[in-house]
Amino acid sequence: xxxxxxxxxxxxxxxxxxxxxxxxxxxxxxxxxxxxxxxxxxxxxxxxxxxxxxxxxxxxxxxxxxxxxxxxxxxxxxxxxxxxxxxxxxxxxxxxxxxxxxxxxxxxxxxxxxxxxxxxxxxxxxxxxxxxxxxxxxxxxxxxxxxxxxxxxxxxxxxxxxxxxxxxxxxxxxxxxxxxxxxxxxxxxxxxxxxxxxxxxxxxxxxxxxxxxxxxxxxxxxxxxxxxxxxxxxxxxxxxxxxxxxxxxxxxxxxxxx
Numbered sequence: 001x002x003x004x005x006x007x008x009x010x011x012x013x014x015x016x017x018x019x020x021x022x023x024x025x026x027x028x029x030x031x032x033x034x035x036x037x038x039x040x041x042x043x044x045x046x047x048x049x050x051x052x053x054x055x056x057x058x059x060x061x062x063x064x065x066x067x068x069x070x071x072x073x074x075x076x077x078x079x080x081x082x083x084x085x086x087x088x089x090x091x092x093x094x095x096x097x098x099x100x101x102x103x104x105x106x107x108x109x110x111x112x113x114x115x116x117x118x119x120x121x122x123x124x125x126x127x128x129x130x131x132x133x134x135x136x137x138x139x140x141x142x143x144x145x146x147x148x149x150x151x152x153x154x155x156x157x158x159x160x161x162x163x164x165x166x167x168x169x170x171x172x173x174x175x176x177x178x179x180x181x182x183x184x185x186x187x188x189x190x191x192x193x194x195x196x197x198x199x200x201x202x203x204x205x206x207x208x209x210x211x212x213x214x215x216x217x218x219x220x221x222x223x224x225x226x227x228x229x230x231x232x233x234x235x236x237x238x239x240x241x242x243x244x245x246x247x248x249x250x251x252x253x254x255x256x257x258x
């Protein structure tokens with residue numbers, strides 16, 4: 001359990017939290033704020049798309065079949081909105097500057113931990129997903145493979161890669177590791193924080209077959225973040241994991257077919 005006594009917060013890592021760090025009501029309001037920010041950003045996007053459709057005289061149904069690259073770009077806007085919101089709010093809720101939460105230049109050690117974390121994710125997440133399908137005797141069509149099947153142009157590939165490898169990991173790490181993991185860890189220690197963050201990470205992807213593997217993956221990301229004391233390290237692990245998936249989809253999609 002984390003020591004909650006008042007103390008000077010380390011410039012590298014808040015091993016001891018200030019007494020009012022991640023207090024219940026501010027933390028709950030911050031969590032609700034994430035939802036509101038994402039909903040507001042989504043509403044703004046919907047308004048912009050509606051105006052675009054009206055100007056171009058497009059039927060409303062046309063907006064329901066946006067290219068995958070456009071869908072991912074829109075998701076990227078939501079991720080960036082959540083990340084910006086938390087970057088501004090976290091120092092207030094955590095009672096610690098962003099540097100104390102791990103936003104500092106990574107070292108070679110941090111990069112090594114990130115690489116090992118990516119390898120662990122590739123082995124455990126993919127292995128567990130395969131085991132679940134084998135035990136349940138199902139052939140779960142991977143949503144990501146189906147979505148990316150129609151991508152052909154270099155521009156679309158670059159946009160998808162930008163979201164999957166850069167924007168997505170930054171936004172998701174802000175929400176699930178820097179905020180959710182630290183908030184839970186502050187009160188329940190490392191394992192309480194890792195399990196909470198992992199479960200939320202799995203639920204957020206809304207795929208019952210991938211829930212458990214992704215929850216384990218989320219816990220691995222918590223371990224990378226905690227061991228490295230560096231927020232960029234868990235983002236790098238997340239980016240490396242996504243990079244392998246994107247590369248497999250674009251270069252050898254048959255390997256992902258069940």
